[in-house]
Amino acid sequence: MDPRRALPSVDRLLKAEGAAPLLAAFGHEALVEALREVLAEVRAKVQQGEPVPSEAAMLERAATRLARWHTPRPRPVINATGVILHTNLGRAPLSSAALEAIRAASAYSDLEFDLEAGERGERQAAVEELLRRLTGAEAALVVNNNAAAVLLALTTLARGRGVLISRGQLIEIGGGFRIPEVMAQSGARLIEVGTTNRTHLRDYEEPLVRGEDIALILRAHHSNFRMIGFVSEVPLMDLVALGERYGIPVMDDLGSGALLDTAAFGLAHEPMVQESVAAGAAVVCFSGDKLLGGPQAGIMVGKREFLARMRRHPLMRALRPDKLTLAGLSATLIHYLKGEATREIPVWRMIATSPLELEARAREWSARLRADGIPVEVRPTLSTVGGGSLPGETLPSVALVLRPPDPEALMATLRRTHPPIIARVQDDAVWFDVRTVLPDQEADFLQGIRQAWRSALIR
Numbered sequence: 001m002d003p004r005r006a007l008p009s010v011d012r013l014l015k016a017e018g019a020a021p022l023l024a025a026f027g028h029e030a031l032v033e034a035l036r037e038v039l040a041e042v043r044a045k046v047q048q049g050e051p052v053p054s055e056a057a058m059l060e061r062a063a064t065r066l067a068r069w070h071t072p073r074p075r076p077v078i079n080a081t082g083v084i085l086h087t088n089l090g091r092a093p094l095s096s097a098a099l100e101a102i103r104a105a106s107a108y109s110d111l112e113f114d115l116e117a118g119e120r121g122e123r124q125a126a127v128e129e130l131l132r133r134l135t136g137a138e139a140a141l142v143v144n145n146n147a148a149a150v151l152l153a154l155t156t157l158a159r160g161r162g163v164l165i166s167r168g169q170l171i172e173i174g175g176g177f178r179i180p181e182v183m184a185q186s187g188a189r190l191i192e193v194g195t196t197n198r199t200h201l202r203d204y205e206e207p208l209v210r211g212e213d214i215a216l217i218l219r220a221h222h223s224n225f226r227m228i229g230f231v232s233e234v235p236l237m238d239l240v241a242l243g244e245r246y247g248i249p250v251m252d253d254l255g256s257g258a259l260l261d262t263a264a265f266g267l268a269h270e271p272m273v274q275e276s277v278a279a280g281a282a283v284v285c286f287s288g289d290k291l292l293g294g295p296q297a298g299i300m301v302g303k304r305e306f307l308a309r310m311r312r313h314p315l316m317r318a319l320r321p322d323k324l325t326l327a328g329l330s331a332t333l334i335h336y337l338k339g340e341a342t343r344e345i346p347v348w349r350m351i352a353t354s355p356l357e358l359e360a361r362a363r364e365w366s367a368r369l370r371a372d373g374i375p376v377e378v379r380p381t382l383s384t385v386g387g388g389s390l391p392g393e394t395l396p397s398v399a400l401v402l403r404p405p406d407p408e409a410l411m412a413t414l415r416r417t418h419p420p421i422i423a424r425v426q427d428d429a430v431w432f433d434v435r436t437v438l439p440d441q442e443a444d445f446l447q448g449i450r451q452a453w454r455s456a457l458i459r
């Protein structure tokens with residue numbers, strides 16, 4: 001007999017014992033939909049020779065599906081990878097003040113209303129003022145993300161005209177962002193200068209001397225790779241001086257855009273926004289959710305005349321940020337203004353945490369886990385900043401280490417705890433870097449490890 005004939009009908013499963021609580025929780029329509037999908041999946045598997053699962057097992061799968069449909073995404077996870085700005089895990093975690101500002105702005109707000117004048121106001125006025133104060137720039141403009149900032153800037157300032165960029169900076173930063181492709185989208189014409197490893201000022205000057213139609217000189221941060229050896233690039237200041245001689249603005253795509261000096265924390269110096277502004281760049285752009293430590297956004301600061309043109313461009317309406325982003329970004333920027341960034345902004349707090357503090361945290365957690373019979377070790381490790389900044393740079397950190405028989409199986413179990421825990425496998429062991437576990441996740445983190453370890457032993 002065809003084993004598929006042994007499959008129950010949706011009706012039969014609806015009448016099964018385990019169906020009642022699902023009906024009560026999710027309703028008839030959703031349960032029927034879930035059961036149909038499960039049966040289709042089972043039918044395909046059975047066709048490939050797998051046995052028919054029990055009715056209880058099929059209802060269980062429907063329950064998992066229903067629970068998933070009713071869970072808002074993205075879901076919170078615990079980041080024990082030691083990568084502070086983990087792109088797959090949502091980059092920067094927000095400060096409590098940013099979160100509170102977002103919650104408050106989610107109701108009615110003065111988004112585009114001037115309370116003093118009692119009339120329509122400018123939606124970015126407040127955030128622009130903060131950005132001007134913090135960076136020393138004349139003007140600022142916020143869009144959806146930094147890719148949008150680069151697109152808007154190239155479209156507005158260079159559509160149909162030439163843009164000079166060093167061959168060493170024709171970068172891809174992942175997630176489909178490649179400078180030459182964004183350039184093509186904007187309608188600007190890419191004019192590559194120099195070589196992959198070395199570009200000199202005279203390389204930039206040559207097309208200018210030739211009299212080519214050039215609208216912009218672009219500098220792009222390498223972000224996620226490092227060039228070493230026989231290399232040279234032209235400092236921003238020299239590009240600005242060259243641009244001034246020919247009446248051409250310089251744009252600096254900083255990528256991460258730090259407002260604090262990473263060198264103060266034992267890292268290499270990541271280019272700072274204030275430095276690019278001081279060097280005279282017409283437009284400096286960077287992300288809101290990398291080293292700035294705020295919500296996803298593309299931030300542009302620079303000279304008034306160029307930002308004004310972008311603000312008026314029709315694309316701006318399509319790329320503008322929403323009220324929640326503006327609220328979260330303002331609150332994040334206020335931390336810098338108050339000089340409390342390393343205390344309040346999670347990204348900077350994690351960067352600033354000393355190995356000694358991390359050691360103490362790891363010792364305390366390991367003592368608690370050991371008290372429950374979990375043979376966890378405390379080992380030195382290295383965290384990274386991530387998010388396309390400081391490639392190859394590390395921060396000395398401390399990890400909890402577990403050595404289960406099957407590390408990948410434990411990793412999979414950890415991904416199923418609530419909230420899921422993301423760790424890393426190294427030398428056949430599972431490593432939890434304590435630096436990136438957020439303070440309010442401590443209890444869930446330890447509980448998740450206990451649960452996962454027990455189920456690893458049972459199997």
Ligand SMILES: *Cc1c(COP(=O)(O)O)cnc(C)c1O
Nearest residue numbers: 145146147221223255256287388
């Ligand atoms: C990250 C990055 C971008 C893209 O920024 P998003 O905010 O992710 O859109 C653009 N340019 C550089 C140099 C980057 O590092």
